[in-house]
Amino acid sequence: MNFEWLGRQFDNIVFLLGWHVLLAVAPLILGLLIALPLGWWAHRSRRIYPLLVGAAGLLYTVPSLALFVLLPLVLGTKILDPLNIVAALTIYTVALLVRVVADALDAVPEDTVQAAKAMGYRGYQSLLKVELPVGVPVICAGLRVAAVSNVSLVSVAALLGIPQLGSLFTQGFQLRFFTPIIAGIILCVVLAMILDGLIILINRWLTPWTPKVVAS
Amino acid sequence: MADTVDPQGGGIMMNYLFDPAHWSGADGIPTLIGEHLLYSLIALAIAAVIAVPLGIYIGVTGKGVFMIAGLANALRALPSVGLLILLVLLISPAFPSRMGYIVPSLIVLVLLAVPPILTNTYAGVRAVDAAAVDAARGMGFRTMKILTDVQLPCSLPLMLSGVRSSLLQIISTATIAAYISLGGLGRLLIDGKAQNDYSQMVAGAVLVALLALFFDQLLAFITRRVVSPGLTRRTVKTALPAGTVNTPATV
Numbered sequence: 137m138n139f140e141w142l143g144r145q146f147d148n149i150v151f152l153l154g155w156h157v158l159l160a161v162a163p164l165i166l167g168l169l170i171a172l173p174l175g176w177w178a179h180r181s182r183r184i185y186p187l188l189v190g191a192a193g194l195l196y197t198v199p200s201l202a203l204f205v206l207l208p209l210v211l212g213t214k215i216l217d218p219l220n221i222v223a224a225l226t227i228y229t230v231a232l233l234v235r236v237v238a239d240a241l242d243a244v245p246e247d248t249v250q251a252a253k254a255m256g257y258r259g260y261q262s263l264l265k266v267e268l269p270v271g272v273p274v275i276c277a278g279l280r281v282a283a284v285s286n287v288s289l290v291s292v293a294a295l296l297g298i299p300q301l302g303s304l305f306t307q308g309f310q311l312r313f314f315t316p317i318i319a320g321i322i323l324c325v326v327l328a329m330i331l332d333g334l335i336i337l338i339n340r341w342l343t344p345w346t347p348k349v350v351a352s
Numbered sequence: 353m354a355d356t357v358d359p360q361g362g363g364i365m366m367n368y369l370f371d372p373a374h375w376s377g378a379d380g381i382p383t384l385i386g387e388h389l390l391y392s393l394i395a396l397a398i399a400a401v402i403a404v405p406l407g408i409y410i411g412v413t414g415k416g417v418f419m420i421a422g423l424a425n426a427l428r429a430l431p432s433v434g435l436l437i438l439l440v441l442l443i444s445p446a447f448p449s450r451m452g453y454i455v456p457s458l459i460v461l462v463l464l465a466v467p468p469i470l471t472n473t474y475a476g477v478r479a480v481d482a483a484a485v486d487a488a489r490g491m492g493f494r495t496m497k498i499l500t501d502v503q504l505p506c507s508l509p510l511m512l513s514g515v516r517s518s519l520l521q522i523i524s525t526a527t528i529a530a531y532i533s534l535g536g537l538g539r540l541l542i543d544g545k546a547q548n549d550y551s552q553m554v555a556g557a558v559l560v561a562l563l564a565l566f567f568d569q570l571l572a573f574i575t576r577r578v579v580s581p582g583l584t585r586r587t588v589k590t591a592l593p594a595g596t597v598n599t600p601a602t603v
Contacts, residue, residue: 193568196520197520197561197564197565197568198565199520199524199560199561199564201524201527201538201560202541202556202557202558202560202561202564203561205541205553205554205556205557206561209554215550215553284428287429288428288429288431288432291431291432291433291434292432292433292528294433295528295531295541295542296545302433302434304434305433305434305437306433306437306531308437308438309437309441309531312441314441317434317438320431320434321434321438324429324434325429325430328429329429332425
């Protein structure tokens with residue numbers, strides 16, 4: 137590792153890290169917001185469930201680099217627009233979470249739903265105050281997978297020239313220089329671990345009734 | 353111009369794909385598809401040879417379970433682009449010619465393909481109904497016979513779903529490997545970018561997407577054919593051990 141080079145590049149690396157965080161986290165939040173109603177819809181309707189889960193599976197099949205290249209045709213954006221990356225990763229996040237949300241709601245014990253109804257909760261109240269909170273651990277497990285894979289997928293965008301931590305890889309390749317590559321890998325892994333840890337914390341905060349020690 | 357994309361350019365984008373000149377020769381589309389498949393299937397075969405026996409061993413004996421969860425999570429966080437470039441810089445000086453790119457690419461592909469097969473094989477073997485194993489033992493089956501006639505057929509659906517995730521991951525990552533001058537369909541994307549030829553990039557993207565979709569559906573079809581009909585009615589979902597999130601993996 138050439139630490140002198142890292143010192144000189146500090147501002148640039150912080151800039152790339154900032155973009156990486158934005159490009160990985162924005163799709164996670166957008167994807168969750170879109171997947172919640174879709175997953176609820178799939179949970180409610182036996183007819184919609186296979187359709188939505190099947191469509192999600194097909195979308196998940198498209199390789200990321202291909203999706204990054206094809207989205208400008210759909211969105212009318214330029215190929216260097218970071219919006220393509222946000223859109224592509226939002227699609228992946230939704231594709232992953234629709235099924236997770238539906239299965240999380242399916243897994244809520246029938247007794248719990250009945251008890252909520254008996255206590256006077258109406259449909260949406262029961263959903264928001266009972267069913268969704270009970271499903272939080274399952275949704276968070278899916279969210280952790282999405283968060284970690286998003287961080288890795290963002291770096292693929294470097295091959296198209298969109299600046300984020302992946303740019304350190306292409307730079308290192310062009311210069312035949314290990315320092316930026318190793319720094320990029322470490323920062324990606326650390327970022328993924330931090331996001332993963334944050335979701336675990338949010339999960340604990342949202343479900344204070346679960347035992348403190350949870351096997352991860 | 354790669355920078356300016358005309359949203360109405362559907363016709364222009366297909367020009368590359370439907371130009372007969374691009375369908376023949378050493379860098380024609382059939383050659384690229386062939387290369388892509390060759391690398392992908394070699395990587396899948398190596399990954400399966402490593403992951404299936406290991407997964408069965410861990411599933412049956414319960415040894416090394418900690419490794420499974422850790423490995424799967426850690427490798428998911430590793431950025432494949434960075435790993436690929438790092439290995440190329442490390443390994444390629446030792447190999448002459450194209451092997452200097454093929455060997456590191458295969459290593460990365462295998463590394464990414466092992467965890468889905470390993471975790472699903474393990475989960476599949478674990479999820480086999482203990483009563484079925486006991487019944488087989490009661491009928492006088494030996495350990496090996498229980499494995500081949502009961503445990504493996506029962507865990508086949510999950511195992512194959514792991515193979516499916518792995519193959520998708522491989523096809524995806526093989527595309528990226530074109531950046532370090534490996535062959536395959538990724539060439540169209542990387543060369544198209546270098547030449548500011550958006551129609552070439554779109555052609556590559558469409559072909560890679562179709563290839564992935566085709567192989568995903570092919571494996572889904574194979575799964576339906578080889579899984580014992582007695583197993584298909586059961587919901588595998590509820591039989592999974594806690595903590596196993598079975599998700600597709602794409603890069």
